[in-house]
Amino acid sequence: MEKAIEVSRLWKIFGRDVDHIELNQETISQLEESDEYIAAVCDMSFSVNKGEVFVVMGLSGSGKSTLIRCLLRLIEPTAGSIRINGYDVCGLDQEELTKFRRQQVAMVFQHYGLLPHRTVLENVGFGLKLQGVPEKERLDLSHAWIERVGLQGFENYYPDQLSGGMQQRVGIARALACDPPVLLMDEPFSGLDPLIRREMQEQLCRLQHGMQKTIFFVTHDLEEGMRLGDRMAVMRGGRFVQIGTPEEIIANPADDYVASFVQDKRNASQEVELCSLKH
Amino acid sequence: MFPEALEFHVSGSINNLVEWMLHTFRGFFDWVAEAILGMLMFLNDALSILPWWAYLLIVCILAWLTTRRVATTVTLTLLPLIIGIFGLWELAINTLAIILAAAFISILVGIPLGVLIAESPIAAGFIRPLLDLMQTMPSFVYLIPAVIFFGLGYVPAVFATIIYSLPPIIRLTDLGLNQVSEDVIEAALSCGATRWQLLREVQLPLAVPSILAGINQTTMMALAMVVVAAMIGGGGLGYEVLRAINRIDVGSGFEAGISVVILAIIIDRLTQGLAKRWEPPTVNNS
Numbered sequence: 001m002e003k004a005i006e007v008s009r010l011w012k013i014f015g016r017d018v019d020h021i022e023l024n025q026e027t028i029s030q031l032e033e034s035d036e037y038i039a040a041v042c043d044m045s046f047s048v049n050k051g052e053v054f055v056v057m058g059l060s061g062s063g064k065s066t067l068i069r070c071l072l073r074l075i076e077p078t079a080g081s082i083r084i085n086g087y088d089v090c091g092l093d094q095e096e097l098t099k100f101r102r103q104q105v106a107m108v109f110q111h112y113g114l115l116p117h118r119t120v121l122e123n124v125g126f127g128l129k130l131q132g133v134p135e136k137e138r139l140d141l142s143h144a145w146i147e148r149v150g151l152q153g154f155e156n157y158y159p160d161q162l163s164g165g166m167q168q169r170v171g172i173a174r175a176l177a178c179d180p181p182v183l184l185m186d187e188p189f190s191g192l193d194p195l196i197r198r199e200m201q202e203q204l205c206r207l208q209h210g211m212q213k214t215i216f217f218v219t220h221d222l223e224e225g226m227r228l229g230d231r232m233a234v235m236r237g238g239r240f241v242q243i244g245t246p247e248e249i250i251a252n253p254a255d256d257y258v259a260s261f262v263q264d265k266r267n268a269s270q271e272v273e274l275c276s277l278k279h
Numbered sequence: 280m281f282p283e284a285l286e287f288h289v290s291g292s293i294n295n296l297v298e299w300m301l302h303t304f305r306g307f308f309d310w311v312a313e314a315i316l317g318m319l320m321f322l323n324d325a326l327s328i329l330p331w332w333a334y335l336l337i338v339c340i341l342a343w344l345t346t347r348r349v350a351t352t353v354t355l356t357l358l359p360l361i362i363g364i365f366g367l368w369e370l371a372i373n374t375l376a377i378i379l380a381a382a383f384i385s386i387l388v389g390i391p392l393g394v395l396i397a398e399s400p401i402a403a404g405f406i407r408p409l410l411d412l413m414q415t416m417p418s419f420v421y422l423i424p425a426v427i428f429f430g431l432g433y434v435p436a437v438f439a440t441i442i443y444s445l446p447p448i449i450r451l452t453d454l455g456l457n458q459v460s461e462d463v464i465e466a467a468l469s470c471g472a473t474r475w476q477l478l479r480e481v482q483l484p485l486a487v488p489s490i491l492a493g494i495n496q497t498t499m500m501a502l503a504m505v506v507v508a509a510m511i512g513g514g515g516l517g518y519e520v521l522r523a524i525n526r527i528d529v530g531s532g533f534e535a536g537i538s539v540v541i542l543a544i545i546i547d548r549l550t551q552g553l554a555k556r557w558e559p560p561t562v563n564n565s
């Protein structure tokens with residue numbers, strides 16, 4: 001199967017003067033002992049297929065946000081290599097990186113990251129504007145995407161006038177308006193009420209059905225991961241402890257950490273069964 | 280008494296240095312002086328053309344546009360009348376011209392400097408301590424270099440006023456740029472913003488309220504300094520205050536003082552109102 005994202009031996013270490021560290025057996029064991037350095041991503045290697053929804057799940061602090069930001073170098077990786085759609089991401093210079101971010105990937109953030117001084121319409125067209133797309137085309141595309149995410153009528157509202165769910169729709173429309181093959185989403189629905197969250201998940205599924213993008217989706221919610229993911233990876237302490245389809249992970253948790261995640265899910269589904277028995 | 284043997288004077292070397300600078304950069308100082316004087320004269324002429332009631336009208340319109348309050352608008356519009364009644368109208372216009380010239384140049388220089396220190400840690404390392412120093416110095420101190428480089432008259436008065444009123448606009452531009460939330464910056468970068476696009480499309484627009492607050496403070500500092508600068512030939516209302524002090528003429532001093540305060544209130548209200556207008560709406564259904 002064709003790969004959209006290939007990551008190999010990726011490291012991200014936070015700490016002072018970390019850029020000059022040569023990573024080898026010796027320095028790695030030193031790093032693990034010192035308190036000055038935090039290894040948020042440790043020697044990760046994995047790949048994501050084209051057109052697949054790949055979910056990364058883990059508790060907070062497990063390094064999910066760091067990993068997803070490394071993929072478009074919002075955070076500079078300390079070591080390792082990343083290939084996305086044939087681009088050697090770590091080897092790009094500033095100009096190439098800008099072009100790569102404009103054409104190959106788009107990101108959706110937990111806190112939306114909308115421009116508060118711009119209207120919904122301008123926010124959705126922001127990526128296109130940066131690319132220098134002519135105004136007419138930009139407006140057409142923005143209107144089309146506003147409609148597709150169900151925000152028609154709100155074009156001239158400012159982000160702070162909208163509810164969280166609506167703001168995130170703007171965030172999604174902004175990301176998709178540039179039509180990138182790869183979509184990165186960092187806990188996009190975590191800040192939303194359960195009902196809205198459910199609605200947004202369904203909308204994402206519908207959109208994805210018509211697009212077949214490669215989606216790298218980060219969440220701490222197992223249920224969300226199971227609903228959306230073709231494959232799922234469970235992350236802990238900067239590593240994947242298990243990768244597989246949601247069914248495989250539920251059926252065979254690799255260790256206690258994964259099992260504890262899955263346990264809640266099992267209990268929950270038992271409760272659902274109990275409820276349905278009662279009625 | 281401090282032992283005379285330990286005394287050591289640097290005044291001689293400093294005088295030499297100044298002498299050398301004046302000689303070497305003569306062309307530059309002449310150019311600056313000419314630019315300042317030209318601008319001041321232009322402003323003064325332009326402001327003098329307008330009849331007194333035109334000012335009331337302008338204040339009225341601006342006050343309404345920026346505050347949208349009837350009481351504030353009426354008060355601000357009527358206040359300048361008092362200056363006229365005291366017979367200080369022309370002097371107030373002179374003072375206004377100096378303030379506008381100085382504030383304009385401060386803003387023109389200050390905003391780019393603010394951007395520079397927000398963007399470059401190296402520049403910040405040099406400029407921030409300098410700003411701290413500048414803000415701790417009493418305003419009289421600024422008269423010294425002004426007089427040395429430009430003698431007495433309007434030009435050194437404007438120069439001293441510029442230097443004195445420069446720090447707030449630099450600081451608040453820097454602050455405004457740094458306050459932009461990391462989330463928004465990250466999002467813009469992820470969309471493929473270049474550094475320049477980030478500055479122009481995201482950081483500067485979001486820093487505008489802070490920059491406007493800086494413009495307000497810079498203008499107020501300019502007004503404060505313009506009174507002091509009368510000591511080196513600034514003229515205007517400041518000179519009237521100075522003369523009243525020399526003659527121990529409490530009455531005239533009071534009239535000139537009140538006029539300065541009125542000028543301050545109007546400029547302060549109008550520039551503050553401008554800053555408030557800028558915030559994007561936040562309430563539901565605007």
Ligand SMILES: Nc1ncnc2c1ncn2[C@@H]1O[C@H](COP(=O)(O)OP(=O)(O)O)[C@@H](O)[C@H]1O
Binds near residue numbers: 014039040063
């Ligand atoms: N800028 C940073 N400087 C230092 N440590 C950081 C920084 N960002 C994240 N970390 C650390 O890296 C680890 C992983 O963080 P993060 O990727 O945000 O996890 P998650 O998104 O899974 O909650 C955490 O221990 C966090 O404290």
Ligand SMILES: [Mg+2]
Binds near residue numbers: 064065187
């Ligand atoms: Mg996170």
